[in-house]
Amino acid sequence: MKYKELVMSDKFPITPEGYEKLNQELTKLKSVERPAVIIAIAEARAHGDLSENAEYSAAREKQGFIEAKLADLESKLSRAEIIDVKSLSGDKVVFGATVTLVDEDTEEEVVYRIVSDIEADISKGAISFSSPVAKALLGRNKGETVEVYTPKGLKYYEILDVQFIS
Template sequence: MEKVPMTAEGFTALEAEIKHLKTVERPRIIKLIAEARAHGDLSENAEYHAAKDLQGLTEARMADLEDKLSRADIIDVSKLKGDQVMFGATVTLVDEDTDDKVKYRIVGETEASVKDGKISITSPIARALLGKRKKDVVEVSTPGGGKSYEIVKVEFK
């Protein structure tokens, strides 16, 4: 089994999601199924089938999350330091074409969220950044074409 790298924060978030699914969503769905079953003929009961589909999706999501947690390789970012980009680093970049600054934290796939400034270690930009240092320039292939970024800060927090 392949280990899944993640931060302690990401591990805690997955645990919280599983707890929510088990303690809130699962009972809610069971109630929906029971209510729909009370309407009678199940073969033409859209509410019943929708609730059963939702139950299947929820159970699959829980199984997926539990699998990821069981294979988690928790990396304590607070113990990392240095000037080289690696898992857990928060990297500030400047787009060489527009001078726009962006800040990304390199995290595991399960915790990636671009809107929160977290990019997956397997993303093209993270792969281009790994091993680089402050003042290095990296070329990244994006769907809109190539981009050049200068690394202006590498930090671990």
């Protein structure tokens, strides 16, 4: 499936690592958190009058949060399109690529890995494919200069390298 088709569909790209992280979170919610909140509700219910029972209200609220999170994770996992970065190659920037850029004004080099919204973590150099920088880079080739509108104004980056590392 091509990137444009993927973005236009209900599916969204994710790395195998990101998919596994979501799956682990889902498993933890189902096997640890959900049973714990059910026990907490039962214990609070045993204390009597539910209308004035703060423990019961808090446990029910937590249960609602857990059930909503479970539904969200199950939805994301069912719509995920796993992109195996190891199978990619070339000089074109696509989802999963690790891109080395140089700011043409400051000569500062930065390295970003383009990942899903769920996996994005700027402190680890992982940016979302829907971010302004990634949008400017996607489809471009090593050696090209890209124009990026940032909160600090217009920036120009040269693509120094494109790698596919997981």
